[in-house]
Amino acid sequence: xxxxxxxxxxxxxxxxxxxxxxxxxxxxxxxxxxxxxxxxxxxxxxxxxxxxxxxxxxxxxxxxxxxxxxxxxxxxxxxxxxxxxxxxxxxxxxxxxxxxxxxxxxxxxxxxxxxxxxxxxxxxxxxxxxxxxxxxxxxxxxxxxxxxxxxxxxxxxxxxxxxxxxxxxxxxxxxxxxxxxxxxxxxxxxxxxxxxxxxxxxxxxxxxxxxxxxxxxxxxxxxxxxxxxxxxxxxxxxxxxxxxxxxxxxxxxxxxxxxxxxxxxxxxxxxxxxxxxxxxxxxxxxxxxxxxxxxxxxxxxxxxxxxxxxxxxxxxxxxxxxxxxxxxxxxxxxxxxxxxxxxxxxxxxxxxxxxxxxxxxxxxxxxxxxxxxxxxxxxxxxxxxxxxxxxxxxxxxxxxxxx
Amino acid sequence: xxxxxxxxxxxxxxxxxxxxxxxxxxxxxxxxxxxxxxxxxxxxxxxxxxxxxxxxxxxxxxxxxxxxxxxxxxxxxxxxxxxxxxxxxxxxxxxxxxxxxxxxxxxxxxxxxxxxxxxxxxxxxxxxxxxxxxxxxxxxxxxxxxxxxxxxxxxxxxxxxxxxxxxxxxxxxxxxxxxxxxxxxxxxxxxxxxxxxxxxxxxxxxxxxxxxxxxxxxxxxxxxxxxxxxxxxxxxxxxxxxxxxxxxxxxxxxxxxxxxxxxxxxxxxxxxxxxxxxxxxxxxxxxxxxxxxxxxxxxxxxxxxxxxxxxxxxxxxxxxxxxxxxxxxxxxxxxxxxxxxxxxxxx
Numbered sequence: 001x002x003x004x005x006x007x008x009x010x011x012x013x014x015x016x017x018x019x020x021x022x023x024x025x026x027x028x029x030x031x032x033x034x035x036x037x038x039x040x041x042x043x044x045x046x047x048x049x050x051x052x053x054x055x056x057x058x059x060x061x062x063x064x065x066x067x068x069x070x071x072x073x074x075x076x077x078x079x080x081x082x083x084x085x086x087x088x089x090x091x092x093x094x095x096x097x098x099x100x101x102x103x104x105x106x107x108x109x110x111x112x113x114x115x116x117x118x119x120x121x122x123x124x125x126x127x128x129x130x131x132x133x134x135x136x137x138x139x140x141x142x143x144x145x146x147x148x149x150x151x152x153x154x155x156x157x158x159x160x161x162x163x164x165x166x167x168x169x170x171x172x173x174x175x176x177x178x179x180x181x182x183x184x185x186x187x188x189x190x191x192x193x194x195x196x197x198x199x200x201x202x203x204x205x206x207x208x209x210x211x212x213x214x215x216x217x218x219x220x221x222x223x224x225x226x227x228x229x230x231x232x233x234x235x236x237x238x239x240x241x242x243x244x245x246x247x248x249x250x251x252x253x254x255x256x257x258x259x260x261x262x263x264x265x266x267x268x269x270x271x272x273x274x275x276x277x278x279x280x281x282x283x284x285x286x287x288x289x290x291x292x293x294x295x296x297x298x299x300x301x302x303x304x305x306x307x308x309x310x311x312x313x314x315x316x317x318x319x320x321x322x323x324x325x326x327x328x329x330x331x332x333x334x335x336x337x338x339x340x341x342x343x344x345x346x347x348x349x350x351x352x353x354x355x356x357x358x359x360x361x362x363x364x365x366x367x368x369x370x371x372x373x374x375x376x377x378x379x380x381x382x383x384x385x386x387x388x389x390x391x392x393x394x395x396x397x398x399x400x401x402x403x
Numbered sequence: 404x405x406x407x408x409x410x411x412x413x414x415x416x417x418x419x420x421x422x423x424x425x426x427x428x429x430x431x432x433x434x435x436x437x438x439x440x441x442x443x444x445x446x447x448x449x450x451x452x453x454x455x456x457x458x459x460x461x462x463x464x465x466x467x468x469x470x471x472x473x474x475x476x477x478x479x480x481x482x483x484x485x486x487x488x489x490x491x492x493x494x495x496x497x498x499x500x501x502x503x504x505x506x507x508x509x510x511x512x513x514x515x516x517x518x519x520x521x522x523x524x525x526x527x528x529x530x531x532x533x534x535x536x537x538x539x540x541x542x543x544x545x546x547x548x549x550x551x552x553x554x555x556x557x558x559x560x561x562x563x564x565x566x567x568x569x570x571x572x573x574x575x576x577x578x579x580x581x582x583x584x585x586x587x588x589x590x591x592x593x594x595x596x597x598x599x600x601x602x603x604x605x606x607x608x609x610x611x612x613x614x615x616x617x618x619x620x621x622x623x624x625x626x627x628x629x630x631x632x633x634x635x636x637x638x639x640x641x642x643x644x645x646x647x648x649x650x651x652x653x654x655x656x657x658x659x660x661x662x663x664x665x666x667x668x669x670x671x672x673x674x675x676x677x678x679x680x681x682x683x684x685x686x687x688x689x690x691x692x693x694x695x696x697x698x699x700x701x702x703x704x705x706x707x708x709x710x711x712x713x714x715x716x717x718x719x720x721x722x723x724x725x726x727x728x729x730x731x732x733x734x735x736x737x738x739x740x741x742x743x744x745x746x747x748x749x750x
Contacts, residue, residue, distance in 0.1 A: 014649075014732060015719075017641055017665075018645045019727075023729075077676075121676065273686075342679060342680035346685050347685060396713065397692050398566065398690065399569070399690050
């Protein structure tokens, strides 16, 4: 497509003589605007440092954009709104503890990669994927300590008061107060999803130890419930804090509420397909339900045992699942990444299959490791093969189909 | 309804309506036709050719009628372009001729049912129709008017679940779809003996309220506009709507199917950019095509592939190009590809 434009005639020469008032610029701007609530919340939760990271990313991206536009011929394909959006997405995906220069370089790199691929629309893989690969390869010594994401970063007491120098270890079962942070700048905690996965693994071991007994029998169920109840009240934050985003994670990913607000705006602007969001999240949820126990358990106990456990302690399992999902990047990926044009296939049937496959794959990856944003990674990695789904599941016009 | 965009009911009523009164009968009016052949003869004599850009004329439909039993006679009052208001205006101004024309068709064709299709949210038209149909076995059917709902192919899909090939007469599916101007012209002929020599034309001007004027068939657009004190110089002239219309020269003539004339200052065209794969064109295509793929095929000249064959299902509504954020001219290229295929241009 990128090479065809010079031969095209201006739109005013033939019908339609009007155009929808949303062009490329408005399209990308709308997605960037949808990130405002979640990034604002990220700045509130993680402190003033995040604002600095945002500025670094925006400056890096804008400067590279202007230089390429000014001094290269290919630079005319770049769109400023796309550049700023790339910087915003990169900021949202980064850890609040990353050094600012990583974001500065990363954002510049994203623009450079987009430019090298021929501008927005011409790329067959998101620039952010290549950028992430490059950052991981070259900057891992600098981002590794915080990239483990084992540390929460809550700095309400230090809001707008500068950098974080020291952290105290504390669970997040309640909104931390001054006592928790006394003498420290922040509170460090284990991410709820990691706690949930650990508890599920523990549950797996109990169930396997008592494999010869009926897990629905009162004694086993009681042991499992006892095992789960204590950490639920002492190690995990309340659900409303999870929805708000008072949890460790990437800057723009932690707040489900903030992302949902952005999603509503995108749906209002017709940029986001609500069906795609729901389908991806449903597939992710189903996948997470099916893969809630680790693979050892699944192999030894099999599907019947999993089903019986779901029948026995649905409340506890559902709660752990909710923590796992809310503390993942699934909602961010379902709303922001799917809104990026080109992520999903174009045809409706291909899109449905793609989203189901992607949702299940994301659930699998999320259950295996916490160190990468599973849903975002899966969607971005699958982008280059999205058109294969179009080809495989193409549907002819309804006029061509015979009754 | 498939695809399409909802633009809402027509937002305007004609601000200025001129010379819409029908002259009294001159001499002895023709006798009302009693057979299908006589009806076809009357339509030919009255010179009623194509009266709309969407779908075949009444005469062409009567030609292909033969002995078919017609399931439904559909009077299409839906706006064929988002800005059109002709359906409502015709009922408002010309009901005296339009309804006798419809009655004559019902008497001869004897359809199983007669439907008047209109925009569900056009309450004013609904009231007018309820008053007008009194005593006649005519059903009113309000539809959600998502453009291009007024196109015959899309309309029959919504109304009856039929798959009418693009450009084929609706009689293939035992339906007749007729527009209000053809009915008016027929009724007028049967009442007064006047042939179809003038028609109502919607006039859209920049910074002015739209008008409905009577255009004389055969006169130039310049003459017609000058007659109404409208200058056309240094303006772009578009006939038959902004989404699916065509550019015209000032000396082009008004024809039977000239439904609207739009004048505007020549705009600065946006330069098309590479496709960003947003999928909006596919989402909105009323016939379920993949316009961006067809554009690529049209531009690369791969007209022999089976995918290119899908172009024959394009109704040329213009929605794909309208919604495209990168302003790719899909409609003209796909329509050109369709025409090539229809002309047997497969190589």
